[in-house]
Amino acid sequence: MTERFDLSVPAVRWLWKKSLHEGTVLQSFAFDEAHGHLYALQLAPGGAESGDLCLNRLDYEGTLLGHMHLQGFGHGVSMGVQNAADGTVWIWTEAAAENGYGQGVTRFRFFDGATRTGEDVAIRKPMPGTTNNQPSVCTASQRIAIRYRLDGRPRYRIWDLDAFVARDYADPVADLAQTGLHPDPAIPFQGYALYGDHLYQLAGTAYDEATNPPEEHGNAYLSCLDIRTGELVQRQRTEAGHSLDHREPEGVAVRHGGTPWLCMGLVSGAAGARRFSVYHKPQSGQPS
Template structure:
């Protein structure tokens, strides 16, 4: 089995990578994150203060130690449920996010270069609508297989569509690699979806809620689940509750990403901290 097809065992214990980072630009929770493994950057999306309905996002760039390395604002882009990084041979990186927000969620996707201190609007980027008429478009990128996925809502609930990345960049959406239903993210279908990541023929999902005093108390170590789908068949391969970061206060699952170097790891993000001073922690399953 090649490295790109190797599946992470979700039942294995998690290890901590980054803990309670207070270096994000906005005081809101992190929504998702993605890794630029060529340039060793961690990108993190947040909804801005007061920007939920408009779909205003803040994109943070950190180094692998969690130090801030700049930020930019994305006005009217979406909720930031997932994102991706596309690396090119010359060392440049494209950031993929949702775009064209309606009631806070993107109806399309776009890519752009990170520019510290910049602000982008819909007029500044080229928006793609690969699934006509869909809502809640959220991208993820796997550079090992050079594929891009878009999670979307159309008529019968959320689905994923996967394309060859080069074809997608060329706006050739006619022949996707896969189109499958979102399933198995959590045993309770009413629990919020919190992110996904694409890795070869596997698609990892995250679902769960923040701690509360009744339905999800800290003593129970949380209701967060991670799961894995096979994009070739749509089958649910594994679904496991994770207690990673169970000692965090608040502890809301927020975002997934796959880190391939030095060994394949599924990284899981959690928000913690008080309102107005949220923090980011990242754990991984190797």
């Protein structure tokens, strides 16, 4: 059983002002624990409407090891990594972009320098009638979550990963509404991660002198939902990385090695030359 992260624990800096292949912002990231790799998604330049993404592979020092392009996949809101029993590493992302967001999900292998389109991956649409499907994989519980919209409202549905891979969608573990994201409902969602019986969410905007001035250290919030009850367990403002310029929160992921970390991405730098930093909150033994 996984313990819950206490969001009031101060965040610790891990990676600082690292570069991705493109100069655009980090959108989401996930860990390949078996091989010590960090995978990160970003929009390709000019790819917001078409859903064109760049997938990066880095080591745990933040050194770029390779990249590939994903044409027509989505916005990169979330992603997951699956280490299969046969040693295959599968990358899960949204797919089948419409208006810039994926309307299904897919998994594929990473090949440096390759380009993938919707025609050469198997696209899954486990919930007909929904839109904006975005995956997160928990390797600790071997589950997958899909964030989706039904009648325009965001929700989460969670399955056993083996069942989902087998396209058995009939018996989900949980289905719950997205709630408790931020005290201000107008502040945008910036990512989520599934870990055990909890979902961790991120919301916030970049610094703006009029609405989110740097001297106030930002409006980013982390929150936690219990998937068993659908209730908001905790919500906490974070000032992590407040000295960064721009400082836009982007992406949440869990690193399991040793003491698990709840990781949060922060974007900095000028447009066209964005950098990313990662801060983490170590697990502190909160009851599940």
